[in-house]
Amino acid sequence: MQTIPISNVKITRRQRKELDSEEVEALADSIERWGLLHPVTLRRKDNGLIAGFRRIQAHLALGRSEIEFRYHDELTDIEVKELELEENIRRVNLTWQEEAQAIAEIHSLKQEIDPEWTTSKTAEFVGKSTGTVSTAVSITREAERDPSVWEAKGVVAAKNKVDRKRKIEARKIRAASVPETGPSAEIKTGDAAELILAEPDEEFDAVVTNFPFGVDLEFKSGERPYEDDETYITDLVMGMVPEIYRVLKDDSWAIMFFDIRKMTYNTFMAQTYDHRDKVSRRGMGLKRWCEEAGFSYVSMLPFIWVKPNKRQGLIGNADRGMVVAYEAGIFAAKGDPTLNVSGRQNIFVYDTLTTGERDFSVEMPPDLCDELVRMVCYQGDKILDPFAGSGAIGSAALRRDCNFVGFEIDPERAELGNLKLRETRNE
Secondary structure, eight states, rough: OOOOEEEGBBOTTTTOOOHHHHHHHHHHHHHHHHHSOOOEETTTTTTBEOOOHHHHHHHTTTTTTTEEEEEEEOHHHHHHHHHHHHHHOTTTOOHHHHHHHHHHHHHHHHHOOOOOOOOHHHHHHTTTOOOHHHHHHHHHHHHHHHHGGGGGSSSSHHHHHHHHHHHHHHHHHHHHHHHOOOOOOEESSSOHHHHGGOTTOOEEEEEEEEEEOOOOOOOSSSOOOSOOOHHHHHHHHHHHHHHHHHEEEEEEEEEEEOOOTOOOOOOOHHTTTTOOOOOHHHHHHHHHEEEETTTSOOOOOOEEEEEEOOOOOOOOOTTTOOOOOOOEEEEEEEEEEEEEEEOOOEEEEEEOTTTOOSSSTTTTOOHHHHHHHHHHTTTEEEEESSSOTTTTHHHHHTTTTTTEEEESSSSHHHHHHHHHHHHHHHH
């Protein structure tokens, strides 16, 4: 392979963009260990750089003054196509869908030439991380079967959708191999506010649920895991509380997580409360709504789930705020029940699930769900979770030998949750 002094390569101002120093260092380490896998590409007439600025920077970091190259007119048709795609990836206004498709197409072309080609080699070629390449390839392949993948708001949201589909497919295979035994458990697909109306009075021995918080939840990727507009969610929860009370048996408990800012009210608010003013009613909070619905006891202060491993999740100015590492909830009693434990502190310390451990982005850990269920339920009881997600409370109910009904508006999460329930039932 021919070489050229780097000082003789003509690099345009457009190509002299700022690079991530860690990426350049990682590429330099790879080149020092394995050699340059992809020579830079030049124009024959003036040695102008067509592709390979990052590789040149890695050579300079290694103290090398020359670099291997090929002229553009020496490339095959497939290699020219690769370079066109590589140049497309550099466009500033490239959408995440266009970038993912370009990376996947480059990877596919490379594998046509070399069946042993890897994602790490593609990553070096396009100047992206191996994880970025793997994600792009995975998303693009799934989109061939289900084009709706491209409708996601970002690459992370699309990856989550693909991962969820794969989990469903894997769980279907496992679930098909085991018989259904034990207590009944089902997650029904639909709007909780509508589904609960079909449930009979005094049907359930406990309700354990984690309401949407109404905080306009949106991840850095742009993904919104569910409808979380504050006014909509506040009205939804206000309407759900009386129905939760109705479907509970006498002498039973409801455990409800909610945004701590919408949880309690003070004496002044209670004195100025106007039943005709819906805005004021919204401001009264979950504790007041429970009292209005008929609950005989509502915990004076919220209980707190502390998450020691939480490292992300800021509210407000990132330079002044702190990571929100807790959630809050209340215990509400219908009739005169007692908890199955006494004297417990109102702090629950449990790590959140990692990305690889959870099926749903806001899924509660099994140990926490198990403890909450044990506190309010006995073997054979029937538990309701109107916002079931992918079934964490349902799995805890089954481990307690309790029956379970859940509601979930997202069909994919409901399907995944039902498969998880079946697995739990047969563990």
